[in-house]
Amino acid sequence: xxxxxPKFKTRERKEIYNFIDDHGGAxxxxxxxxxxxxxxxxYHQIVAVMKRDGMIEEExxxxxxxxxAGVEEKHDVDGMTVTVRRARQEDISxxxxxxxxxxxxKRYVVAESVEQQLSGDSTLMDTDLENQHFFVATVDxxxxxxxxxxxxxxxxxxxxxELTLGVLEEYRGKGIGDHLLERGLEWAEEKGLxxxxxxxxxxxxxxxxxxxGHGWETEAVRNDHYRIDGEFVDEVMMExxxx
Numbered sequence: 001x002x003x004x005x006p007k008f009k010t011r012e013r014k015e016i017y018n019f020i021d022d023h024g025g026a027x028x029x030x031x032x033x034x035x036x037x038x039x040x041x042x043y044h045q046i047v048a049v050m051k052r053d054g055m056i057e058e059e060x061x062x063x064x065x066x067x068x069a070g071v072e073e074k075h076d077v078d079g080m081t082v083t084v085r086r087a088r089q090e091d092i093s094x095x096x097x098x099x100x101x102x103x104x105x106k107r108y109v110v111a112e113s114v115e116q117q118l119s120g121d122s123t124l125m126d127t128d129l130e131n132q133h134f135f136v137a138t139v140d141x142x143x144x145x146x147x148x149x150x151x152x153x154x155x156x157x158x159x160x161x162e163l164t165l166g167v168l169e170e171y172r173g174k175g176i177g178d179h180l181l182e183r184g185l186e187w188a189e190e191k192g193l194x195x196x197x198x199x200x201x202x203x204x205x206x207x208x209x210x211x212x213g214h215g216w217e218t219e220a221v222r223n224d225h226y227r228i229d230g231e232f233v234d235e236v237m238m239e240x241x242x243x
Contacts, residue, residue, distance in 0.1 A: 006055050006086075012036060012046055017055055017065060026063045054086035054133065073183065077174045080139055084179050085145070087134035092118060094143025095134060102166035106228050108203035111164045111237075114148060135183045137167065137176050144168045145176050147184040149196065159194040163240075181214055185240065195241045201226050202234040216240045 008014035020026045026034075030045055047063070050056045057066045073084040087095060099115035102108055131153055137145035145167035151158060163184055167177050188196050200207050202221070215226045216238045225235035 006053070010046075011048055013055070016046065016050065020056060020063050021065045025062045027061055027063070031063065041194060049089070053088050056102055072152055073179065075175075075179055077176060082144070082179070083138045083177055084135060084183050085138070090119045091134075091136050091138075091143050094138075095136060095146050098143055098146055101168055107201055108164075108166065108207070109201060109226055110162065110199055114150070114164055133187065135180060135187070136157075137171075137180050139171075144171045145180050147180040149184055149188060151193070160186055161193055161196045163188075163196045163198050165198075177210065178214070185214075189242050193242065195239055197237065197239045199235050201228060201235050202236050203228065208236055208238070211238050211240075214240070 006017070008017065016031060019031060019034050019036065022032070028044075028047070032040070033046070036043075047056070051063075052057060054066050056063050071085065073213075075082045075084065096115060096118050099111055099118070103112040103115055131151040133149045135147045136143050145165075147163065147165045149161040150161050151161045165177060165180055165184070167180070185196065197219075197240075198211065198216075200211075202208075208218075217240075218236055219239045220237040222235040222237065224232035226233040
């Protein structure tokens with residue numbers, strides 16, 4: 001068994017995880033033949049949720065336990081404990097709440113579209129969307145920040161991911177965004193991605209400086225791409241590449 005395990009909400013999820021972990025990997029046929037579940041639809045639904053929550057991964061038809069499935073990073077920040085981990089379905093309302101505060105500042109247009117997508121489908125984190133991954137920062141189980149990575153479904157862009165990140169205003173300036181970004185970039189590099197990118201209105205100088213401080217570079221600027229509060233604003237397209 002792996003040294004770290006995620007928290008399981010149901011017995012079926014734990015049994016499926018343990019079966020895959022014990023065997024060093026398993027196909028769908030192996031799992032269904034294990035007798036853990038007998039209803040095909042129910043079985044595929046649970047496996048989809050576990051993949052969505054980052055507990056297991058699939059490659060070439062083989063399911064394996066995720067490298068960081070059970071990892072919860074603990075950070076001491078100003079006397080409080082901040083936990084950074086993979087997002088779970090029950091975090092969705094908290095993630096949306098943080099996104100709404102961040103996007104209300106009208107300086108993060110990409111995050112607005114992500115927030116609208118999540119708000120429009122409350123089961124988004126509970127479906128088999130393998131190309132979209134979220135990490136959260138929590139204090140006393142309350143979501144205070146997120147980092148999301150969205151890999152395009154198009155094969156020609158599957159080596160890239162669009163990264164979004166935000167932290168509640170009252171928790172900024174404490175290094176929490178640094179921890180979230182590091183966790184997201186580690187995941188992207190482990191997945192073998194070549195590039196992560198983000199597009200930011202030029203008026204969001206603090207976000208641009210934050211990414212630059214973490215080795216991001218500006219790859220292009222689109223003049224007057226946004227209209228914010230009646231004013232045209234440039235879009236700064238930033239990237240971070242891996243060797």
